[in-house]
Amino acid sequence: MQYLPNILFVIALVLGIGFFAKNVKRLSRNIKLGRDVDVSDNKPQRWKNMAKIALGQTKMVVRPIAGFLHIIVYVGFVIINIEVLEIILDGILGTHRVFAPLGALYDFLIASFEVLAFLVIVAVVIFWLRRNVIKLQRFLKPEMKGWPKKDGNLILYIELVLMFLFLTMNAADYQLQQLNVAHYTKAGMFPVSQFIAPLFEGLSTSTLILIERTAWWLHILGILAFLNYLYYSKHLHILLAFPNTYYGSLRPQGQFDNLESVTNEVKLMMDPDADPFAAPVEDDAGEPEKFGASDVSDLNWVQLLNAYTCTECGRCTSECPANQTGKKLSPRKIMMDTRDRLEEVGKNIDANKGKFTDDGKQLLNDYITPEELWACTSCNACVEACPVSIDPLSIIMDMRRYLVMEQSAAPTDLNNMMGNIENNGAPWPFNQMDRLNWVEEN
Amino acid sequence: MSNEIKVPTMAELSAAGQQPEVLFWVGCAGSFDDRAKKITKAFVKLLNKANVNFAVLGTEESCTGDPAKRAGNEFLFQMQAVTNIEVMNAYEIKKVVTACPHCFNTIKNEYPGLGGNYEVVHHTQFLKQLLEEGKISVEGGKFKGKRITFHDPCYLGRANNVYEAPRDLIRKLDAELVEMKSCKSRGLCCGAGGAQMFKEPEKGNKDVNIERTEQALETQPEIIAAGCPFCNTMMTDGVKNKEKEASIAVMDIAELIATAEDL
Ligand code: SF4
Ligand code: SF4
Numbered sequence: 001m002q003y004l005p006n007i008l009f010v011i012a013l014v015l016g017i018g019f020f021a022k023n024v025k026r027l028s029r030n031i032k033l034g035r036d037v038d039v040s041d042n043k044p045q046r047w048k049n050m051a052k053i054a055l056g057q058t059k060m061v062v063r064p065i066a067g068f069l070h071i072i073v074y075v076g077f078v079i080i081n082i083e084v085l086e087i088i089l090d091g092i093l094g095t096h097r098v099f100a101p102l103g104a105l106y107d108f109l110i111a112s113f114e115v116l117a118f119l120v121i122v123a124v125v126i127f128w129l130r131r132n133v134i135k136l137q138r139f140l141k142p143e144m145k146g147w148p149k150k151d152g153n154l155i156l157y158i159e160l161v162l163m164f165l166f167l168t169m170n171a172a173d174y175q176l177q178q179l180n181v182a183h184y185t186k187a188g189m190f191p192v193s194q195f196i197a198p199l200f201e202g203l204s205t206s207t208l209i210l211i212e213r214t215a216w217w218l219h220i221l222g223i224l225a226f227l228n229y230l231y232y233s234k235h236l237h238i239l240l241a242f243p244n245t246y247y248g249s250l251r252p253q254g255q256f257d258n259l260e261s262v263t264n265e266v267k268l269m270m271d272p273d274a275d276p277f278a279a280p281v282e283d284d285a286g287e288p289e290k291f292g293a294s295d296v297s298d299l300n301w302v303q304l305l306n307a308y309t310c311t312e313c314g315r316c317t318s319e320c321p322a323n324q325t326g327k328k329l330s331p332r333k334i335m336m337d338t339r340d341r342l343e344e345v346g347k348n349i350d351a352n353k354g355k356f357t358d359d360g361k362q363l364l365n366d367y368i369t370p371e372e373l374w375a376c377t378s379c380n381a382c383v384e385a386c387p388v389s390i391d392p393l394s395i396i397m398d399m400r401r402y403l404v405m406e407q408s409a410a411p412t413d414l415n416n417m418m419g420n421i422e423n424n425g426a427p428w429p430f431n432q433m434d435r436l437n438w439v440e441e442n
Numbered sequence: 443m444s445n446e447i448k449v450p451t452m453a454e455l456s457a458a459g460q461q462p463e464v465l466f467w468v469g470c471a472g473s474f475d476d477r478a479k480k481i482t483k484a485f486v487k488l489l490n491k492a493n494v495n496f497a498v499l500g501t502e503e504s505c506t507g508d509p510a511k512r513a514g515n516e517f518l519f520q521m522q523a524v525t526n527i528e529v530m531n532a533y534e535i536k537k538v539v540t541a542c543p544h545c546f547n548t549i550k551n552e553y554p555g556l557g558g559n560y561e562v563v564h565h566t567q568f569l570k571q572l573l574e575e576g577k578i579s580v581e582g583g584k585f586k587g588k589r590i591t592f593h594d595p596c597y598l599g600r601a602n603n604v605y606e607a608p609r610d611l612i613r614k615l616d617a618e619l620v621e622m623k624s625c626k627s628r629g630l631c632c633g634a635g636g637a638q639m640f641k642e643p644e645k646g647n648k649d650v651n652i653e654r655t656e657q658a659l660e661t662q663p664e665i666i667a668a669g670c671p672f673c674n675t676m677m678t679d680g681v682k683n684k685e686k687e688a689s690i691a692v693m694d695i696a697e698l699i700a701t702a703e704d705l
Contacts, residue, residue, distance in 0.1 A: 254601025255551035258523075259516045263556065266520040292514065321631040321654075326647030375644035378512045378636030379596040384627050400514030413641035414513045421518060425504030426470040427640055435468070436500040438479040439449045 009091035009220075016224030023231035027308065030346040034301030039247045046246045049389070053245040059387040063315070066130075069123040073159070076120040077238065080166070083113050087220050100187035110188035114170065117163045118192045124163075128156050138314035141323075143333040148312055151233050158229070162222050169215035171196035172208050181205055240309040241388045247302050248389030253380040256397060261289045292401025295362040296342045299395060306390040307338035316382035316392055322375040329375040331382035331392035337367035338395060364399055373399050374411060447486050451500040452533045462497040464568075465535045465560075467549065469542035470505050471671035477678065478671035484700035485541050485565055491705060492577035496539070502529050508544040511552070513637040520556065523548075527558035541565040541696060543597035543670045544635070550602070564598055566608040566669050566695050573614060573699075580702040585615040590698075591622055591663040593654065593677060594629035595670035608669045608695050615702055620661040630654050632676035639672050655680025659690075666692045 039046075052058050057074065061067035089098045099106055131139050131152055139152070170193035176184040190197070200208060230236045237244075293299050316331040317323050323330050341363045349356050364370075373396055382392045403409045410418070417427045425432040455462055466489065471478040489496050507522030526549075530538075538560045540546050550562035572578045590612050598604045605626045612619045624630040633643065633650025643649055655677060658666050666681065668674045671694075678692045693701075 252547075252551050252602050254547040254597050256511060258520065258552060258555045262516045262520050266517065266524055270521070270524055291516065319628065321633065321650045322644070322646070324630070325650050325653050327644045329644070371644055374641070375646075376636055377596070377631045377633060377638050377650065379631035380600045381596075381628070381631065384600050397512075397514065401516055402514075404514035405517060410513060410515075411641050414637055417637065417640035418510055418513065418515055418518055421505045421507070421510055421522065425522070426474060427505060427509050428470065428474055430474045432504065433501050435473045435503055436449070436451070436498070438468075438473060438482055439447065441479065 003094070006092060006094045012221060012224060013088065013091070016227060019228045020230075023228065026346060026350075027231060027236075029349075030342050031301050031304045031308065033297050033342070033345065034299050034304040035297075037300035037302055039302060042250055045250055049248060049250075050242055050246040053248075053387070053389055054241045057387075062385075062387075066313075069126055072116070072119045072123045073127075076116040076123075079116055080113055082109065083166070084220070084223060087216070091220065096183050097185050097187050100185045106187055107189040110170070111191050114167065114190060114192040117166050121160060121163050124156050124159050128153065131156075138318040141314065141317060141330055141332070143330055143336055144312070144314070148234070148336065151235075152312070154229075155233065155235050158222065158226055162219060162226070165215045165219040165222065167193045167196055169212055169219060172200055172212035172215065175200045175203070176205070176208050176212060179205060179208075181209070234310065234312045237309050237311040237388060240305065241311075244305055244309040245389045247305065249391055249394075253383055256394075259291065259401070261291065290402070291405035292403070293395070293398035294364040294402045294406070296338060296345055297356075298402070299338070299398060303391070303395055303398075304338070304342055306392075306395075307335050307342060309388055310335040310339065310390055311388065312336060313387065315385040315387060316390070319381040319385040321377055321379060321381065327372075327375040328369070329372045331396075334368060334372070334392045334395055335390060338363065341367050364402065368399065370403060370409065373403065376400075447483060448490050449486055450497045451502075452497045452535075453500070453502065455497050456533060461534065463495040464537045464539050465530070465533075466496045466498050467506075467538050467540035467542075467545050468498055468503060469540060469545045469671070471675075472541055473503070475671060475675070477675060481541055481671060481674065481694040481696055484694065484705070485569075485696040487700050487705040488569060488572070488578055488696060488703070491703065492572045494572070494577075499529065504529075506545045506548040508548045509637045509640060511548070512635070513640075519552075523553055523556050523558070527553055527556060530558060530560065535560055537561045537563070539563050539565055539568045541669075541671065541694070543595040543601070544672070547597045547601050564602075564604055564607065564669065566598075566611060567604065569696065569699055570607045570610055573611070578699065578703060580614050580699060583616050584702050585617040585665075585698065588615075588617045588665060589620050589661070589663045590615075590617045590665045590667050591620045591658055591661045592625075592667045592669075593622070593632065593658060593673055594626060595668070595673050596629065596631050596635050598669055599629055600627055608667070611695050611699060612667060615698060617665075620663060622657045622661055624657060630657060632670075632673040634672035634676050639675075651676035651680045652683055655684060659684060659686065663690060665698070666690060667695055667698060668692060669695050 057067065057071055060070050086097065086099050090096055130136050170188070170190050173184060174190050174193060174197045177186045200211065230239065290298060296304060310332070312332060314332050320329065320331055344361070345356060348359055376393065376396045378393060378397070380393060420427050420429050424430060450462070452465065468482055472482040473479070504526055505522055506526060507519035510522065511519035538549055540549070540562070543564060546562055546564045549558065549560065553560070569578070573580070592608055592612060594605065609619060630653065631650055632654050658677065666677050668677055674692055674694055681687050681690050681692055
C-alpha cells in the first residue's frame, strides 16, 4: 500500500507521455506527406534565427503590449518546468521537495516561480479580456468562429487553473511546514502563496494534507493533460516555433523559387539543338510532375510545418492589405485551412490502413477558393508580420501556379496580360519595336 | 529646360567596341506607360548630367516576367527570363540599374538561379551614390521645407530591405520627410503588386490604393513620393479619387531630384 501513490504516478506519467509520443509520431507522419525541400544550407544563420525569433521573441515585441505579456507567459512556462521536474522526481521517488537541500538557491527558485505564476495569472487575465471584452478586431474574423475561439479561451483557462493549483499547493505546504508535520520539509519561500495561506489557518493537519495532495495531483495531471491537448490546438506553437523558425526561409522576401521542373522544360523548348527524345520521360514513378499545388501533398513539408505552427494570432491578417480593404483573403485562414485539410488527410490515412483513399476533396475549392487566392498582392506583409516565420504567401503562390499552369483558370484580364507578354514582351499590347519611342517623344 | 537627352543602346555601343559601366533597365512601364515615361526621362537626364556611362537595351529588352510569375505562370516567366539573360550575357553586362522595384527584385533575386548574375541596384540607390560622389547636386532648395511623405514599394522595401536610400534623397532636398502610420517594413501595399495591376480587384469595401492614399493624406503632404512606376499610378489615381490632385503631387524620387537640379 505504501507504494501505491508512486505506482499510480508512474502509470499516469507513462500514459501521458505515451499518448504524447503517439501524437508526435502522427504529427511527423503528416508533415512528411509534403514534398521534400532542401533546407540544409546556412546552418549558422538558421540557428541564429531560431535563437532570435523563437527563443528571443524578437518579433513578438513589434506589438509591445501583446509582446510583453507573451514574454511573461513564455518565461513563466520555461521556468516552471524546473518545478515540474521536481514534482516528477517527487512523484516517482515518493519524496517531498527533493531539491530542498539546495538551500538558499531553492528558496530563491520557489520564490521566483511564485512571482512568475502570479504574473502569468495577470497576463492571462489581460489576454482573456482582449479576446472577450475588448474584442480586438483580429480575433473576430470569420475564421475565428467555433473551435479556434474556444481553443484560444480554453488555453487561457487551463493556464489559469494550473497556476492557481500551484499556488494553492504551496500555501497548504507552507501551513504544514509551520505545523512541523513530518515529511513536509521546511523549505522554500512563498512571496505570493503566503497571502493564500491564511485561508487555511486552523485547518487540521489531515485536511491540509488533503488540500496539498489534491492540488499537487491535479497540477501534475493537468500538465500531462495539457501536453496531450497541444496536438489539437494552436498551442502546438510552443513546441513547433523552434523548428519552424529554424527552417524558415533565408531568401529575400521578394524572391520566389524558380520551379525546377519548369526550368527543364523551358531549356528543352528554348534550345534548338536539344534532342526531344533524349528528355527523360517524366520521373521514376511514371507520374507526370504536377505544377503548383491543389492539395496538401503538393506543398512542401516546411509549408505543412508552418500550418501546424500557426498560433492563429492574426497578425498576418491584420497587416494584409486585401483583408484590410474587405476582401475575402485572410492569410491566417490560409494557414488554418492547410492544417485542417492536412488533419483530414491524416485521419483518412489512419482509417484506411496507412493509405490515403480519395475522398473527393482537396485544399483548393473545398477549403481555399480562387477568389481568396487572386486577391493577394504578394506584398509580403503577412510574412513580415508573422512572429514565428510562417510564409502564407508561398502557399498562395503555389496554388495560383496550379490554377494557371494546370487548369488555365486565371482571370481573363490576367490571361490577356500573359498573352501580351508572350506576344509583345510587355504586359500591354504594345509592339516590342516601339520600346525606345519614349526617347523621341515629348 | 532642355529636352535633349542622350540614350545610347547596347547595340550601338557594342558596334563601336565599347562597354558601358551600367545597363539601365527601363522596364515595360518605363517604356510604354505615359506617366512612367516621364520618370524614365527624369532619370536619364540625371544620368546625362552626371556623365554616367550607361546604355539601354531598347528594342532588345523584354518584360522581366515578373507579372507572369506572380500570377502563377512560371513557364512564361522562365521563358522571358532565359531570353533576357541570353541577351544580357551576350553583352557581358555586369551592373544593372532600374527604376522599377519589380524588375529590380526579379533580376536581382530570381535571375541568378537561371544563369543571370549581375549587380543590380535600384535607381534611388544609384542616385544616392551619385550625390555622395558629387556627380549631381541638389542645391537651390526648391523643395525646402515642403512636406513630403514616402510610400515604400513592397518590392523595394519589405522584399529587399531598401528603406533608407529614397529617404536619404528626400532629406537631401531639405524637405520635411513625414512618415505615414504604416511605413518601412510595415508599409501598406499600393494594391498593384502580384499582377493586381492588370486585373480588376476582388470584391471588398474599398480598393487598396484608396486605403493607402488615405494614410498618405493623413500626413498632410504637399508631395507623395514614390519609387515605383506602379505605386506612382496607384497613388495618383488615389489622389484623383480624393479630388486632391490640385494640391498634392505624386512624384518619383528621380523626378524630385531632376526638378531640384532644374533639368
Ligand atoms: S502577401 Fe498576400 S496574403 Fe500576404 S499580406 Fe500581402 S496581400 Fe495579404
Ligand atoms: S501565420 Fe503567423 S501571423 Fe498569421 S496567424 Fe499564424 S502565427 Fe499569426
